[in-house]
Amino acid sequence: MTRANLVEVFSSIQGEGPSVGQPTLFVRFGGCDLRCAWCDSPNTWTPNATWRAEESPGSATFRQHENPASQEELHEAVTRLDPSRHRWISLTGGEPLLQGALPELARGLASLGPPLHLETHGLAWRALPDVLPHLRAIAMDWKLASEVTRAKPGAGEASFADAHRRFLAAAAAVPELCVKLVITARSEDAELDEAFRAIAELAPAAILVLQPVTDTATYRGRPDARRLHVLARRAADSARDVRVIPQTHPIYGAL
Helix, strand or coil, X not given: CCEECEEEEEEEECCCCCCCCCEEEEEEECCCCEEECCCCCHHHCXXXXXXXXXXXXXXXXXXXXXXXXXXXXXXXXXXXXXXXXXXXXXXECCCHHHCCCHHHHHHHHHCCCCCEEEEECCCCCCCHHHHHHXXXXXXXXXXXXXXXXXXXXXXXXXXXXXXXXXXXXXXCCCCEEEEEEEECCCCCHHHHHHHHHHHHHHCCCCEEEEEECCCCCCCCCCCCHXXXXXXXXXXXXXXXXXXXXXXXXXXXXXX
């Protein structure tokens, strides 16, 4: 039976990236092999014993279920939230592509109406081809190795650039592609320029989103407006469509 580790299924408004503001049905998976200091969902880093499903759209009332979830349980949870009233079904995490069952789950979810939108750290390039046929859009992070670490020290390469390039080359086949860079006051120009060049070479039609980091109780590092303006101008030399878009859902308290 097809099963995956889930965190939650809920209805909300997309709070970041080029689809910001659009009604979205989120399927959040558990487990991530990276650690970002500014992560707003550390509860997704490791698999959980249970997951929760919202009872009705926007109610913030949830029912608990045991992990791993079956395809039938996921289908029921999504259907309960009336997917036809949403612009997207978003596969998010954690890191969705770490779930071996994702291709089969995505195939089933794609039959429910709204197109599928994958939110990913952009490193699991080997897992992408089997999921790609079911996706309409990908929001791919480009992680800076100076600011993001592996969950297991010493696991994988010191830089993420090679894996990101492989992922980007494959993701360019999706109809709608966004590459997101979280910008902090400490983001290094050399790493940013490397990302800009890769987009120009491998996915010139992609939307490049520069997302100023959202400060949290445990992280402070938001860049100033002047820095963002400079980076947007520089990125425009490589990418056709550059946008500076902060996270919006923390402003009005959405999930």
